[in-house]
Amino acid sequence: MVPDWDNGMRPARFAALRSLFAISDEQAMWRVQMQEDEAAFAQLVRRWEGPIQRLCTRMTGDAHRAEDLTQETFARVFAKRKDYQPNGKFSTWLWRIALNLCCDEWRRRQRRHELSLDDTGREAAASVLDQLTAREPAPDESLDGQERGALVRGALLQLPETHRAVLVLRHYENLKFREIAAVLDVPEGTVKSRMADALTKMSQLLKPMLGHELLKNLKTQNEPKGHLTI
Amino acid sequence: MNHPNPEEWMSYLYDEINSQERASLKAHLQTCPDCAADLGEWQAARKNLDAWRLPRAAERARVAFAAPAFKWAAAAAIFLCAGFWAGRVASAPANVEKVRVAIEPQLRKQLRQELAQEFHEALDRTATATLAVAGEQARTLLADYATVFERKRIAENTAIASALDKLGQQRFADYLSLKKDLDTVAVNADAGFRSTEQQLIQLADYTPGGLPYSHPK
Numbered sequence: 001m002v003p004d005w006d007n008g009m010r011p012a013r014f015a016a017l018r019s020l021f022a023i024s025d026e027q028a029m030w031r032v033q034m035q036e037d038e039a040a041f042a043q044l045v046r047r048w049e050g051p052i053q054r055l056c057t058r059m060t061g062d063a064h065r066a067e068d069l070t071q072e073t074f075a076r077v078f079a080k081r082k083d084y085q086p087n088g089k090f091s092t093w094l095w096r097i098a099l100n101l102c103c104d105e106w107r108r109r110q111r112r113h114e115l116s117l118d119d120t121g122r123e124a125a126a127s128v129l130d131q132l133t134a135r136e137p138a139p140d141e142s143l144d145g146q147e148r149g150a151l152v153r154g155a156l157l158q159l160p161e162t163h164r165a166v167l168v169l170r171h172y173e174n175l176k177f178r179e180i181a182a183v184l185d186v187p188e189g190t191v192k193s194r195m196a197d198a199l200t201k202m203s204q205l206l207k208p209m210l211g212h213e214l215l216k217n218l219k220t221q222n223e224p225k226g227h228l229t230i
Numbered sequence: 231m232n233h234p235n236p237e238e239w240m241s242y243l244y245d246e247i248n249s250q251e252r253a254s255l256k257a258h259l260q261t262c263p264d265c266a267a268d269l270g271e272w273q274a275a276r277k278n279l280d281a282w283r284l285p286r287a288a289e290r291a292r293v294a295f296a297a298p299a300f301k302w303a304a305a306a307a308i309f310l311c312a313g314f315w316a317g318r319v320a321s322a323p324a325n326v327e328k329v330r331v332a333i334e335p336q337l338r339k340q341l342r343q344e345l346a347q348e349f350h351e352a353l354d355r356t357a358t359a360t361l362a363v364a365g366e367q368a369r370t371l372l373a374d375y376a377t378v379f380e381r382k383r384i385a386e387n388t389a390i391a392s393a394l395d396k397l398g399q400q401r402f403a404d405y406l407s408l409k410k411d412l413d414t415v416a417v418n419a420d421a422g423f424r425s426t427e428q429q430l431i432q433l434a435d436y437t438p439g440g441l442p443y444s445h446p447k
Contacts, residue, residue: 054284057284058282058284063284063285145281145283148278148281148282149281149282149283151281152278152279152281152282153282156279156282167279170244171276171279172279176246177240177241177244177246189237192236192237192240192241193236193237195240196236196237196239196240196272197236199271199272199275199276200271200272200275202275202278202279203271203272203274203275206275206278
């Protein structure tokens with residue numbers, strides 16, 4: 001997978017040239033491990049903080065907490081640098097650390113009743129659905145991006161952590177199934193099975209939205225043609 | 231009809247299969263409305279997942295995470311340089327001796343501690359290395375000793391077997407010789423007995439002065 005390298009911070013025309021001379025993640029981590037090379041560590045942070053922050057946001061549903069979790073992830077990477085196995089892939093190790101932190105955070109919040117999956121996820125979805133069903137949509141009105149996004153976020157947070165992790169890594173972060181299997185340390189078949197379950201569950205949770213969109217599409221298709229609108 | 235399992239459909243959905251498997255699954259879809267419905271449901275869910283877009287927070291986070299570290303490091307470096315320079319300029323020569331006297335015990339103590347720590351670490355390393363070498367040598371010696379012992383045991387066993395064999399042969403030879411001697415003795419004894427008997431008969435028949443002795447009837 002290609003991480004979010006230097007996302008728009010520098011002129012893109014030099015990106016290819018820089019990549020020729022850039023050291024790999026594993027080389028950088030080796031330098032951090034053996035020489036405590038701060039420059040190499042800063043490079044790893046630059047390369048991976050975007051993907052890790054996205055993962056934490058999707059896993060917790062909280063963008064602000066995700067920033068903290070991202071910093072905690074890299075702090076833990078540095079603290080545990082001696083545990084890194086140089087023959088392993090750095091990204092696998094990094095994803096695993098970030099996921100563990102996300103799961104810890106999620107459980108901690110559940111214990112403190114700051115956030116209940118059943119309540120918050122359903123509430124988020126229900127609030128949008130209430131708004132949708134409270135009024136009859138105009139013929140040219142559709143769910144806007146934010147509402148759809150909130151529905152998806154609410155539904156995603158209702159999934160079990162194991163299923164949510166698989167779905168986020170495969171769909172949003174574009175990891176292969178075998179890479180996810182390495183991150184989660186489970187067989188590849190289990191990852192695929194969880195993915196199928198997660199998509200089925202998401203389909204069930206998002207059916208109200210799908211129904212609404214479908215109804216609108218049907219209405220649009222059934223409208224008489226050749227009607228000019230100014 | 232054999233339906234492909236969900237795992238295979240996930241590989242199909244995310245294009246992680248080869249063209250042959252893809253063609254096979256596609257052919258199955260043409261004939262199986264159940265699988266087509268499942269796949270349609272998954273595709274729709276997958277499409278809807280894209281509705282949750284995140285703002286491009288990476289740049290902001292990068293600035294928030296990396297820039298302060300650099301700024302703080304730069305500020306600390308400048309502060310240290312300024313402090314060092316100010317100290318060099320402001321300190322009077324007379325204070326140097328005073329400062330040296332003040333910090334000398336602390337420096338000595340610290341140096342002693344560091345030396346002691348280094349010494350212990352070096353000692354530990356040496357002991358570990360020595361033990362490792364000694365262990366290795368002991369294992370080698372034991373292996374050599376076992377080999378020599380085994381060879382010696384085999385040689386001794388062979389010698390004992392040879393001696394026993396030789397002893398058996400000797401005993402057999404002795405037995406034969408003894409038997410031969412016994413036979414000779416028996417034959418000689420028999421001849422002696424016969425001779426003695428003859429002599430006894432002759433002696434009995436002998437009478438001094440003429441007439442032979444007549445046996446009483």
